[in-house]
Amino acid sequence: MTTATPPHDAPASPSGAHDAARAVSAARTAQAAWDGLGFAGRRKVLKAWCALILQRSDELVDLIRAETGKTADDARLEVVLAAHHLRWNAVHAARALGRRRVSPGLLMFNHAVEVIHRPLGVVGVIGPWNYPAFIPVGPVSAALAGGNTVVLKPSELTPRTGEWLAATLAEVTGRLRVLHVVTGDGTAGEALCRAGVDKIAFTGSSATARRVLAACADRMTPAVIEGGGKDAMIVAADADLDAAADAAVWAAMTNAGQTCVGLERVYAVDTVADRFLDLVTERAAALRVGDGPDADFGRITLPRQLEVIADQVRDAVARGARAVLGGPQSVTPPYVAPIVLADVPEDAAAVTEETFGPVLVVNRVSSVAEAVERANAGGYGLGASVFTRDRGSGRGVAAGLRAGMVSVNAVIAFAGMPAVPFGGVGDSGFGRVHGPDGLREFTRTQAITSQRFRPPLQPASFRRRPGTMPALVRLVRTLYGR
Structure with missing residues (x-):
């Protein structure tokens, strides 16, 4: 959740900018093994991470307060929301992203069709300072639930919160490090955009969002953007x-x-x-x-x-x-x-x-x-x-x-409500986090068709019979011409 002029970015500093490529490389190395766990394996890990966050919520509350200055109750609400959304993504990823059958339609009745969602690979998340746990946890957990690994660039005002999130997840995953952190100012965020990630999820001011999109354009890296609001x-x-x-x-x-x-x-x-x-x-x-x-x-x-x-x-x-x-x-x-x-x-x-x-x-x-x-x-x-x-x-x-x-x-x-898509239009950005839409933001959709038998009419062939196309037109007129 964001600001306008851009208060999500403090004055420039070179700190951390050179670590982005290394973090993306490490995340990519771990991605195949993480994807290989399947939905059930990742669900187990993410639920354990959620439980650990809640067990140590007092630590996180104190850390958020120290970095942002918000009240204890505001920080507690943030932690509750973060855990709620993390748990939802863990539990519902398989339903939102699993294989599903699709009707081929009457004209292509001889085919079977299924749609699958595959992970993009490595997702970069650039988080804000106003909700340094809740907001990043949304796209981070959605990307992880879908089989991606993640590099998080927290705000330079709240780096320790981002590092705490990564450290607690590492306690659950052990050697398989699936969430890496790059700290620093806007130069570190720009470096992450240019480091070969497969998608960027950004939350911040609309002005900064434009700079993020400009950096992503070099590699045609797609992005989901949550900008400011009024x-x-x-x-x-x-x-x-x-x-x-x-x-x-x-x-x-x-x-x-x-x-x-x-x-x-x-x-x-x-x-x-x-x-x-x-x-x-x-x-x-x-x-x-x-x-x-x-x-x-x-x-x-x-x-x-x-x-x-x-x-x-x-x-x-x-x-x-x-x-x-x-x-x-x-x-x-x-x-x-x-x-x-x-x-x-x-x-x-x-x-x-x-x-x-x-x-x-x-x-x-x-x-x-x-x-x-x-x-x-x-x-x-x-x-x-x-x-x-x-x-x-x-x-x-x-x-x-x-x-x-x-x-x-x-x-x-x-x-x-973790099942409800969250995002804006116009200067407030595009794309969605949260809910099934948010899970699908971090996957690529693939359709697979399988011919089960040869049809009586075969229009997709140069060896088709002379009467094939007129017969096809008559069929379509009968089906749809009224």
């Missing part, structure tokens, strides 16, 4: 306002707003906008910021993001927005207290660009239709949410939103 919530006139406000504040402020599918914009219908804004402000004002045990969220992990947040808030206020809670003064490094802005112009950076901080914009609209139009107006298309008591109507509104995932009467629900 997720919107639509609050209909019949919404449960208390539930919507509670969800909005959590989705906007959890992990200090450093979540790619975190809520950044709300469009509330006029008749309920004032009451909704009051409820949001009341709940956000009660939140506690800091590194103590009673804090609701912690620091901003990347120092330069503090200025991005302050600039967006100052710009919005200068353009006529109301700072209902907080304002530029809420930025007190390394923390940002909750900020709620209302009536923000739609062309302000606080509406169009990813903020990646605990800032929530609440704008009023005349109708749900106008809310959908505004929500779809930007370049991003990651997640969204809709609140209405009419779930049927909510699903209809969701279908009209240009977003990869939409929750009705909830927020970010899709991220907690």
